[in-house]
Amino acid sequence: MGTLFTIYLHELNEARELAVFQAVFDEIERVERTFSRFLPSSEIARINRNAGQGPVVTDPEVFHLLEYAKDLSGKTEGAFDITIGCLTRVWGFSERKRAIPSSDALEAAEAAVGWKHLQLDAQWRTVEFLKPGMELDLGAIAKGYAVDCALDILRSLAVQAMIDAGSSSIAANGDFFSRTWPICVADPASADVLLSEVLLGDRALSTSGVKEQSFTRDGRVYSHLLDPASHQREQDSHLLQVLQTTVLAPDSRLADGLSTALFLLGPRRGEAVMERFPECSAFWACRGEEGDFCAGIRWPQMESSTQ
Amino acid sequence: MERREFIGMAAAGLGALSLGMRGCGSPQAVAPCDWVHLGIIGVGGRGQHMMRMMLRVPGVRIAGLCDVYEPRIAEGRKVTGEQTPAYSDYRKLLEARDIDAVMVATPLALHAEHVIAALDSGRAVYGEKSMGRTLDDCNRIRDAVRRTGKILQVGLQYTYAPWYTEAQKRIQVGSIGQVTQVYSYWHRNSNWRRPLPAGAGAEIERLLNWRLYRQWSGGLLAELGSHQISFANTLFGAMPDSAMASGGVDYWKDGREIEDNVHAILRYPGGQTLQASFITTNRLDGAQERIFGTGGSIVLTHTEAIYYQEPWYPNSAVPPEMTIGHKLITGPTYSAEQPYTGKGETPLKGEASDADLQACREFIDCIRARRRPVADVDLGWSEAVTVALCNHALETGRNIKLTDFLAGTA
Numbered sequence: 001m002g003t004l005f006t007i008y009l010h011e012l013n014e015a016r017e018l019a020v021f022q023a024v025f026d027e028i029e030r031v032e033r034t035f036s037r038f039l040p041s042s043e044i045a046r047i048n049r050n051a052g053q054g055p056v057v058t059d060p061e062v063f064h065l066l067e068y069a070k071d072l073s074g075k076t077e078g079a080f081d082i083t084i085g086c087l088t089r090v091w092g093f094s095e096r097k098r099a100i101p102s103s104d105a106l107e108a109a110e111a112a113v114g115w116k117h118l119q120l121d122a123q124w125r126t127v128e129f130l131k132p133g134m135e136l137d138l139g140a141i142a143k144g145y146a147v148d149c150a151l152d153i154l155r156s157l158a159v160q161a162m163i164d165a166g167s168s169s170i171a172a173n174g175d176f177f178s179r180t181w182p183i184c185v186a187d188p189a190s191a192d193v194l195l196s197e198v199l200l201g202d203r204a205l206s207t208s209g210v211k212e213q214s215f216t217r218d219g220r221v222y223s224h225l226l227d228p229a230s231h232q233r234e235q236d237s238h239l240l241q242v243l244q245t246t247v248l249a250p251d252s253r254l255a256d257g258l259s260t261a262l263f264l265l266g267p268r269r270g271e272a273v274m275e276r277f278p279e280c281s282a283f284w285a286c287r288g289e290e291g292d293f294c295a296g297i298r299w300p301q302m303e304s305s306t307q
Numbered sequence: 308m309e310r311r312e313f314i315g316m317a318a319a320g321l322g323a324l325s326l327g328m329r330g331c332g333s334p335q336a337v338a339p340c341d342w343v344h345l346g347i348i349g350v351g352g353r354g355q356h357m358m359r360m361m362l363r364v365p366g367v368r369i370a371g372l373c374d375v376y377e378p379r380i381a382e383g384r385k386v387t388g389e390q391t392p393a394y395s396d397y398r399k400l401l402e403a404r405d406i407d408a409v410m411v412a413t414p415l416a417l418h419a420e421h422v423i424a425a426l427d428s429g430r431a432v433y434g435e436k437s438m439g440r441t442l443d444d445c446n447r448i449r450d451a452v453r454r455t456g457k458i459l460q461v462g463l464q465y466t467y468a469p470w471y472t473e474a475q476k477r478i479q480v481g482s483i484g485q486v487t488q489v490y491s492y493w494h495r496n497s498n499w500r501r502p503l504p505a506g507a508g509a510e511i512e513r514l515l516n517w518r519l520y521r522q523w524s525g526g527l528l529a530e531l532g533s534h535q536i537s538f539a540n541t542l543f544g545a546m547p548d549s550a551m552a553s554g555g556v557d558y559w560k561d562g563r564e565i566e567d568n569v570h571a572i573l574r575y576p577g578g579q580t581l582q583a584s585f586i587t588t589n590r591l592d593g594a595q596e597r598i599f600g601t602g603g604s605i606v607l608t609h610t611e612a613i614y615y616q617e618p619w620y621p622n623s624a625v626p627p628e629m630t631i632g633h634k635l636i637t638g639p640t641y642s643a644e645q646p647y648t649g650k651g652e653t654p655l656k657g658e659a660s661d662a663d664l665q666a667c668r669e670f671i672d673c674i675r676a677r678r679r680p681v682a683d684v685d686l687g688w689s690e691a692v693t694v695a696l697c698n699h700a701l702e703t704g705r706n707i708k709l710t711d712f713l714a715g716t717a
Contacts, residue, residue: 015561019502030356041610041661043363057334059362060388124334125362156378158505 003143003166007150010160010176020159024150031146034062035138037085047127048085048135055119055126063125066118068253069141073115075276076261077269081228085135086112108133113228144206144256147171151252171204171252178202188243188285189292196283198248198300206255208263209244209285227264242266243292244285248300254280267295274298337366341675346371346406346430348397348421350383351515352501353435354412357462358386360667361410367671373400376514378504397421401428408674411435412462414523415530419444422459423451431458431674433667436537437529437694438687442713445691452684458673460680461687463537464666470612471662474598474605475542477614484602484617486542491535491583491597493527496590498559499567519563526565527585528552528701529694535596536697537690538607539573539581542598546693547573547581549708552701558588571697583697606651609662613651 005028009017036042043062050056058066069082086109090101101109112133119128138145147169154161160174162181172178178200187193188209198205245263249255258280262270267284274282274297281298345361347354350372361367372383373394380393394400401409401424409425410433411418422434426448438461439445452459465471478486501515517523518530528536540546554569568588573581596607604615666682673680692713699717700707711717 015498015500016502018498019500022497022500023502043661046363046660046664055335057363057365059359060386061359064388126334156504157502159502 003168005146005150005166006164008162008164008177010174012159020154020157020161023157024153024161024163027149027153028146031142031149035065035142035145037135037137037139044136044138051127051129052132052134055121055124055128057124057126060125063120063122063127065138065141065145065253066127066136067120067122069138069257070115070118070120072141072254072257072261076258076265076273078115078228079264079273080140080257080261081113081115082136082138082141083115083118083129083131083134084113084228085137086133087228088137088139089135110228115228140208140260141253141257143169144204144252144254147204147252147256168207168209169204169252169256170200170206171255172200185244185246185283185285187292189287195285195294196246196299196301200248203248203250203281204252204255205246205248206252206259207244207246208259210241240289241287242284243287245270246283248281249277250279258282267297271297334365342366342368343671343674344368344370344405344407346373346400346403346409346425347383348373348400348409348411348425349413349417349435350374350379351376351412354379354410355382355386357410357412357433357435357663357667358383360661360663361671362387363664364667364671367667370405371400371403373397376511397424401425401430406430408432408670414517415440415525416523419448422448426451426455426457426459429455429457431460431670433460433462433670434687435462436687436690437525437533438684438691440525440529440691440695442692442695442715445688445695449684449688458670458677458680459684459687460666460670460673461682461684461690462666463534463682463686463690464662465534465538465609466541466682466686467665467669468662469660469665470610471538471607474607474612478542478598478600478605482603483598483600483605483614486598486600487579488599489535489539489542489579489581489596490599491532491539491581491595492592493531493535493583493585493594494590494592495587497587498561499587500559500561516563519565521564524565525694525698526701527554527567527569527587528571528583528697529691531585531594532569532571532583532697533690533694535583536573536581536693537686538596539575540689540693541686543575543577543579543581545576546689546709547575547696548710549574549706550693550697550700551706552697553704554585554701566701569701571700573693573697604651611653613653615647615651618647 007021007024009020033039034043037044037048039045043058047056047058072080090105090109112131114131117130117134119130143165147163147165150163151171151173154173160176162172162177164170170183182197182199183205184194185196187195242263245259247255247259247262249258258277262282265273270282281300282296283299284295286293286295343366345367347358347369358369369387369391371392371394372380374380375395384391408431411421411425412435413421415437418434419439422432425432439448499518503511503515513520550571550573552569552571554566556563556567559567569585571583594609598605603617606613669680696707696709696712699712707717
């Protein structure tokens, strides 16, 4: 996942702390070894190598996360899409490439994207790609899923803890962290300006933004949050760029996937999608023609939907 | 008639129909008679991991779970994704009629009891390493395999890792000259401890942290070293003549009984040596085998093999006539003895894959084809008896000869 995971524990003795840390980090590593597309021995890499030739059997955990991801694609009008593997590879943000791919390469990659062409057969627990060249990239959900798995362990051990995955996925177990530690949403344009401050409560938080993996050419920001269906081209004319989206959701995998989708959809189209997620809240930081602005849906500190 | 054969006959028509429908990698292509229903004895961390791997093999279903620690059952059912029948007594699991094969992933001291009972029940068995804890355990397991004629595959998964088998082939054809030494490391920086649920007592501590107690565990040599020892035995084509070992509870003084660092030296009949080091306080070197030959070296890790050509020093190539009559010039220490810090070659990693998944595939294939696995009882016996030999050396602080150990006079 290429992410720094920080775990905060409350009220333990040192020997138990070490064992808890070890168990949680082992679990995070296990999730990475399963879902990373970069490790050749991972299950996702095995599926990417073989699912174009025919159905591949996978274990229930992997199958259920793929089913979950496909369902989320449907509910987000395809803005969240784990079949963008080809597109991410061509752009190469994870390898720190800073160039716009050729139009031929982009066209070929876009042709190999499409969640509807990911065939999942629950009876046999198989995965199959119905489009040539398809590749899975679970980057927009695996980190949240790892946080969920780690939190399961902390819950089973009744440990009060907070997990912070690269500042972008945060979740907690127990009141000490979830009811007393404020999480601050910083202005993506100016880190010392705080746009919002929330308590997690029983929810997980995820932020997607262009700060880390992006570059600018001719005034346009290109980011690793790749749009499988060009959602942003249909935005309101006054919106130039979404800079950051933060989501509160019942679990981290949903917060993670939804924050990517809402980033790509923007506030206007995101509002319709958010009707399908009444238990979630969303907060956007945007750049418009008339300056930067924020928008929120059911965001704790906002009364109206847009401010 | 065995259950599998019965189902095979009853469903032959359906199997033939299914075969034509899909590619060879899909479960639809697996005839109903070739489906393997597994029972799992020991649903802890390792057991759950191997269950996931088994469920990636087409035509495998997990039909029974057994563990004495009740929370493991819910965890195991989460892995199978269904309400798999569960047992707290392995004998009840073995009585279940719908189980074709058994995986044993219990604490080491229980391997013999569980593996032998499963073999005697007529099942093929995947038994985690080390095969058995004592020489007697290993002999009884070997007798049970011979008596029942059933398949036993020992959980020495690196036997199936393509980069390992490729390295062995290259060594056999002399690509790194004559192999004289193997240095193996399994270095961790952790207390090797599982966290206990809040309020758990000493009994749960011994159950979940069984690796730390002599009652159940073979310590670092068995839990980590068995892979490396098995590799050296295979590479040198023999078990060691003798072993010595040293170690202690020197850092993690938390009530554990097994050593937190162990260092063993094994001498092989051909004059080769395996030096094996296990520590729990630094992980710079991780887990690796460094194979030293007169013409080169190979470093094996859990993901790849790296090849190094041995540098040929100028002094070995200078003709005698060039040195006669010349004076010897003094200077700074000759730098050729500095460690090599350059990059090695990774010309062939082998097929990228997970070694555990490869081992699971092999086990299921062996059941279907009624074939003996590569990691069979003989490989397991050689590995586990060598581990027991080393542990005896560790406990006594003496250099133990294999012949004495096998004769019970060590």
